[in-house]
Amino acid sequence: MSNEMKHKILQVIQNHNTSRRLVRVFGLLLILGLLVTLLVPAIQVHAYPILPEKYLGSVNINGAQAPQGTLVEAKINGVTYWNRHS
Numbered sequence: 206m207s208n209e210m211k212h213k214i215l216q217v218i219q220n221h222n223t224s225r226r227l228v229r230v231f232g233l234l235l236i237l238g239l240l241v242t243l244l245v246p247a248i249q250v251h252a253y254p255i256l257p258e259k260y261l262g263s264v265n266i267n268g269a270q271a272p273q274g275t276l277v278e279a280k281i282n283g284v285t286y287w288n289r290h291s
Contacts, residue, residue, distance in 0.1 A: 264291050 260279070264271040271277075271291050279287040 258287065260287065 264275060264277055266275070273291060275291045277289055277291055278285050
């Protein structure tokens with residue numbers, strides 16, 4: 206076998222080994238990407254849900270039931286947070 210033929214065979218083997226390394230690297234990157242994609246959605250923010258507002262009771266003015274249509278407001282420090290007509 207000539208030296209040129211041996212040299213070509215060695216190049217083919219080296220190229221094959223390089224290709225195998227590249228396939229391994231890309232395979233590992235693909236697996237890591239899939240793992241990250243699968244695990245990231247599993248990380249959630251645990252926030253408390255907003256509770257619905259519900260006000261129950263009766264409205265009295267000077268001990269008597271307020272007439273229909275009376276405006277009822279919920280204020281804190283002068284800021285109105287809720288209002289409805291009874």
